[in-house]
Amino acid sequence: MKIKREEEEAQVNMTPMIDCVFQLLIFFMLIADMSNMATDREISLPYADKTVKIDINDPVIVNVRRDGTMWVGSEQVLENRLIQILKHEGDRKRGADGISEQEIFIRGDEFCKWENVQKVMWHAQDQAIYKIKLGSSGDPNKIRK
Amino acid sequence: MAKKRRKWAESNEKEPEVNMTPMIDCVFQLLIFFMVGTRFRSEDGVLAANLPRDKGQRPVEHINKKEELEHVRIKLFLGGSGVAMSATVCQVNQQSIPFDTLRADPAGEALKAHLMGLQRTGGNVPVTIDGEFQVPTRDVVCALNAAISAGYKEINFTVPDFLRRGGGLKPR
Numbered sequence: 001m002k003i004k005r006e007e008e009e010a011q012v013n014m015t016p017m018i019d020c021v022f023q024l025l026i027f028f029m030l031i032a033d034m035s036n037m038a039t040d041r042e043i044s045l046p047y048a049d050k051t052v053k054i055d056i057n058d059p060v061i062v063n064v065r066r067d068g069t070m071w072v073g074s075e076q077v078l079e080n081r082l083i084q085i086l087k088h089e090g091d092r093k094r095g096a097d098g099i100s101e102q103e104i105f106i107r108g109d110e111f112c113k114w115e116n117v118q119k120v121m122w123h124a125q126d127q128a129i130y131k132i133k134l135g136s137s138g139d140p141n142k143i144r145k
Numbered sequence: 146m147a148k149k150r151r152k153w154a155e156s157n158e159k160e161p162e163v164n165m166t167p168m169i170d171c172v173f174q175l176l177i178f179f180m181v182g183t184r185f186r187s188e189d190g191v192l193a194a195n196l197p198r199d200k201g202q203r204p205v206e207h208i209n210k211k212e213e214l215e216h217v218r219i220k221l222f223l224g225g226s227g228v229a230m231s232a233t234v235c236q237v238n239q240q241s242i243p244f245d246t247l248r249a250d251p252a253g254e255a256l257k258a259h260l261m262g263l264q265r266t267g268g269n270v271p272v273t274i275d276g277e278f279q280v281p282t283r284d285v286v287c288a289l290n291a292a293i294s295a296g297y298k299e300i301n302f303t304v305p306d307f308l309r310r311g312g313g314l315k316p317r
Contacts, residue, residue, distance in 0.1 A: 028179030048290035051190035115278035133191040
């Protein structure tokens with residue numbers, strides 16, 4: 001006697017995988033820091049225990065890498081271009097007294113020469129921008145280097 | 146007739162299924178996007194300071210005694226001797242302070258303690274941080290951090306005017 005087998009397609013239960021994928025998706029969505037896309041990953045900021053959270057609205061972020069090159073966003077800038085950017089940004093918040101309320105956030109690598117950061121400061125000062133913030137890291141692991 | 150219909154209905158009884166494949170595809174796309182694009186939130190932050198509003202430099206001999214007392218000047222320059230030839234030397238109002246951010250004192254505790262002592266005797270006076278060109282940024286930020294820790298409110302950086310010569314800029 002022949003037994004008729006019911007033909008059924010073998011199915012993999014996808015539910016646990018979908019659950020895991022959703023968990024991962026939510027995790028990455030929550031942890032993603034999309035707000036500071038103008039900051040440079042190449043830069044290792046110096047340690048400072050008095051580091052405060054970045055609370056600047058609409059800052060001009062100038063990254064100074066270890067080799068002294070200056071970057072604004074993803075663009076490497078030479079001094080002339082930096083002057084243009086600072087002038088443009090400074091003019092946007094310039095008061096009647098000629099002083100700009102614009103803040104400059106300088107992210108200098110911990111091992112870059114101070115001269116390179118000073119250049120940015122000099123150009124900012126030249127555009128009557130006097131408020132600066134220096135990038136630092138509050139991560140205590142840095143001091144055990 | 147009714148028997149036939151029931152039989153037909155039984156044979157066609159299937160659970161309605163939602164096709165999940167497009168959704169899973171989208172979720173995977175999103176997952177990959179976030180995995181690649183994510184930068185973990187770091188402890189990065191800022192230290193605030195000001196730039197001087199005056200320009201130009203005044204020779205040291207023109208700074209009078211009263212001004213010197215009413216001002217804390219942190220000077221950082223490369224010095225030392227022998228192995229420590231390129232170590233940063235720190236002076237506060239021309240008095241040398243032990244300063245080794247790479248090894249012995251990474252958080253600048255000695256400078257912090259010294260500045261706190263000055264704060265007690267001199268009230269709230271302005272601080273100027275004068276870093277030499279070759280000094281690493283790490284040391285200057287450490288000095289700034291020490292001044293903030295010691296409770297100083299008015300902290301400025303010097304910006305040498307002669308930078309324009311090296312930068313190939315046109316004088317204003």
